Amino acid sequence: MSEERFGEFVVVRRAGDGHVAELVLDRPKAMNAVSSAMARSIAGACAALSRDPGVRVTVLTSTHERAFCVGADLKERNALSDADLLKQRPVARAAYGGVLDLPMPTIAAVHGFALGGGFELALSCDVIVADRSAVVGLPEVSVGVIPGGGGTQLLPRRVGAARAAELIFTARRLDAAEAADLGLVDQLVDVGRDRDEALALAARMAANSPVGLRAAKRALRLGHGLDLPSGLEIEDAAWRTVAFSGDRAEGVAAFNEKREPRWPGE
Secondary structure, three states, X not given: OEEEEEOOOEEEEEOOOOOEEEEEEOOHHHOOOEOHXXXXXXXXXXXXXXXXXXXXXXXXXXXXXXXXXXXXXXXXHHOOOHXXXXXXXXXXXXXXXXXXXXXXXXEEEEOEEEEOHHHHHHHOOOEEEEEOOOEEEOOHHHHOOOOOOOHHHHHHHHHOHHHHHHHHHHOOOEEHHHHHHHOOOOEEEOOOOHHHHHHHHHHHHHOOOHHHHHHHXXXXXXXXXXXXXXXXXXXHHHHHHHHOOHHHHHHHHHHHOOOOOOOOOO
């Protein structure tokens, strides 16, 4: 297991061949509340992961036993002047955008509280695995703001506009079972199993072509919400990036030779 620390509150771990990276929120004394320093660390870690072609899947996890992430650090926010808050905004956006823009598939492993910006970090991932202790929600309007880490855009893409409006406007929290029923999380697992199950899912994904995984993610993300002909053009452009790749040649050869592929990643 290798570890690289980004500031005080964020760790990137790699085990085995390093194809699965674990992006760890590590501010347990504050239940992983996202301060400015932590936001910078998240953005820095995501930039490093984005530059690493060996990482095929990233799993977002937390070291806190009772919380994935409780959102923005409101104690810090309370001490900011209006001018300070305006300056802090790009710092916060870089953290959420860093997770959202990771080029490889991403999985959030959620347990305990995942509220506000904490849930928005999970929503920024492609798949959310939650254990039965999870409590999720976007309560920002209850403190006079709005979801500002992508929640107003990402939640409707999961559950539809009307359902997202109800959840955001009421600021209500959902337990894990209701969140799974409504599609706010994708897999519901036993308490304490979110990280293990997310890492196992990541390993299954990482067995596939890294070139194919990244191209498929681009097509999914860029084509979402477009009309069908436009979406098919996005898909075709992504197909062209893999059709003549070493991974495609190796995948076909491995299939015909009835063996496991040895992906060159190019």
